Amino acid sequence: MASAASGVATVSPLDILHQRAQELGLDLASKEFAEAMDRADSLARFRDQFLIPRNSDLMHVDPALVVASDPCIYMCGNSLGLQPKQTQVLVMEELNKWARRGVTGHHDDSPRPWVSIDETVTGLCAKVVGARPNEVAIMNTLTVNLHLLMVPFYRPTPTRFKILFEAKSFPSDFYAFKSQAEFHGYNPTDALLQVEPRPGQQCISDDDICRIIEEQGDSIAVVLLSGVQYYNGQFFDIPRITKLAHEKGCTVGFDLAHAAGNIALQLHDWDVDFACWCTYKYLNAGPGGIAGAFVHEKHGALEGRPRFAGWWGVDREKRFTMAHDLDYIPGVQGLQLSNPPVLQTVSLLASLQLFDEATMPALRAKSQLLTSYLEWLLVKHLNVVAAVEGKRTVEIITPEDPARRGAQLSLLFSELIKPVFDELEKRGIVCDMREPNVLRVAPTPMYNTFADAHNFVRLLIDSLVEVRKRQRPHHV
Numbered sequence: 001m002a003s004a005a006s007g008v009a010t011v012s013p014l015d016i017l018h019q020r021a022q023e024l025g026l027d028l029a030s031k032e033f034a035e036a037m038d039r040a041d042s043l044a045r046f047r048d049q050f051l052i053p054r055n056s057d058l059m060h061v062d063p064a065l066v067v068a069s070d071p072c073i074y075m076c077g078n079s080l081g082l083q084p085k086q087t088q089v090l091v092m093e094e095l096n097k098w099a100r101r102g103v104t105g106h107h108d109d110s111p112r113p114w115v116s117i118d119e120t121v122t123g124l125c126a127k128v129v130g131a132r133p134n135e136v137a138i139m140n141t142l143t144v145n146l147h148l149l150m151v152p153f154y155r156p157t158p159t160r161f162k163i164l165f166e167a168k169s170f171p172s173d174f175y176a177f178k179s180q181a182e183f184h185g186y187n188p189t190d191a192l193l194q195v196e197p198r199p200g201q202q203c204i205s206d207d208d209i210c211r212i213i214e215e216q217g218d219s220i221a222v223v224l225l226s227g228v229q230y231y232n233g234q235f236f237d238i239p240r241i242t243k244l245a246h247e248k249g250c251t252v253g254f255d256l257a258h259a260a261g262n263i264a265l266q267l268h269d270w271d272v273d274f275a276c277w278c279t280y281k282y283l284n285a286g287p288g289g290i291a292g293a294f295v296h297e298k299h300g301a302l303e304g305r306p307r308f309a310g311w312w313g314v315d316r317e318k319r320f321t322m323a324h325d326l327d328y329i330p331g332v333q334g335l336q337l338s339n340p341p342v343l344q345t346v347s348l349l350a351s352l353q354l355f356d357e358a359t360m361p362a363l364r365a366k367s368q369l370l371t372s373y374l375e376w377l378l379v380k381h382l383n384v385v386a387a388v389e390g391k392r393t394v395e396i397i398t399p400e401d402p403a404r405r406g407a408q409l410s411l412l413f414s415e416l417i418k419p420v421f422d423e424l425e426k427r428g429i430v431c432d433m434r435e436p437n438v439l440r441v442a443p444t445p446m447y448n449t450f451a452d453a454h455n456f457v458r459l460l461i462d463s464l465v466e467v468r469k470r471q472r473p474h475h476v
Contacts, residue, residue, distance in 0.1 A: 038450050046357075047447045054069060058430070073459070074448070087346075124356050130360075140290070146173065148307075152306060155305070164220050166204055168232075169226060227263065234405060238254060253272070260278075283351055285348035290344040299331065367406065367443075370450060410441075412438055417439055420460075
């Protein structure tokens with residue numbers, strides 16, 4: 001394959017897998033190959049830093065189909081990441097400090113005084129998303145941050161008022177876009193510009209996004225896409241879209257809920273204006289965890305732009321003077337409203353420390369190998385199923401190009417997914433379904449293994465076989 005950016009020939013993840021299988025003298029489809037890849041994995045040690053549910057912990061497993069004491073096959077990091085073992089340690093340290101020191105914990109001599117607790121995670125999170133520390137704030141939740149960012153960055157005029165976004169965007173994003181347009185007095189039918197996949201396709205062409213920007217850019221106030229599309233796992237070409245949109249005078253923002261901790265982002269270098277993300281998916285901060293926001297430093301102190309403000313956004317040295325002088329911190333940190341929740345912040349810290357050790361480039365490299373391996377196994381075995389049944393009943397709708405996806409494969413079934421999903425749960429598989437007929441599978445490089453991918457495919461085929469048995473007519 002060739003790199004679109006440089007035209008230089010590169011080796012694909014699948015080529016690497018075939019080469020390693022040849023060097024090992026093993027069949028790529030064999031369990032032995034998966035185990036050999038895990039033994040050679042330089043990131044394998046990180047799996048031991050997470051609490052992986054046992055089959056006995058899950059509600060819907062069939063004891064006859066699993067070994068109760070074995071860890072489940074957890075392929076759901078795109079929905080909720082697993083808990084790092086260090087999380088409980090850090091949270092308990094803060095609970096103990098609260099018990100021993102009360103309010104004095106805000107300004108104590110510990111490594112993490114509460115008054116500056118967010119500073120323990122800001123720089124680490126900036127590394128994950130390719131930003132400078134002053135361009136990132138850890139605060140609130142994702143949709144709250146999206147609204148806060150749209151206040152200064154969605155500035156519609158009578159001629160430039162549209163919001164460009166992708167079809168099947170996450171519902172909360174759509175609600176935010178719609179309500180923002182209405183708040184400014186625009187009819188959402190006119191203001192919301194949605195880019196659709198081409199007929200018969202599941203993913204949106206980056207070319208089509210760029211074509212709409214070229215054709216209608218003069219009326220688009222803000223381009224606001226997902227970094228990675230939650231439903232099909234497509235990674236949009238952020239630098240290309242951002243560059244073109246800027247040339248047309250548009251502001252550019254991204255919802256990175258499925259991209260942060262998944263893709264090796266470079267928000268500063270790509271010149272993105274603003275972005276927001278949650279931290280409970282690939283960043284493993286826990287259910288409903290504190291979120292992140294980015295504003296490029298080129299926007300300075302956001303002078304001349306409106307904002308919804310709170311006391312935590314003012315100069316750190318002046319917060320406790322209780323003055324009303326509105327001396328905001330420059331950039332995104334000036335959009336902070338309230339002091340961050342300590343327990344949520346250190347929960348995120350536990351995971352970010354692991355990311356800092358593993359590094360995003362290394363995680364991304366493993367992710368591309370692991371996801372390509374899962375894809376290859378799925379295609380191989382589903383081709384057999386299709387040959388036996390005389391028709392194809394499962395299609396991978398995530399982009400085939402490893403550079404255009406993250407750690408997720410979405411499988412589209414020609415039937416209702418619930419019966420298959422139920423059988424997977426019985427076999428100790430944790431993944432995600434989107435009814436009526438999509439299964440989302442996320443081989444997360446921080447804690448998933450090549451053996452997980454191999455076992456998942458085996459158990460998926462077993463589940464399909466079991467569903468087919470029940471679908472056959474019974475003859476008396």
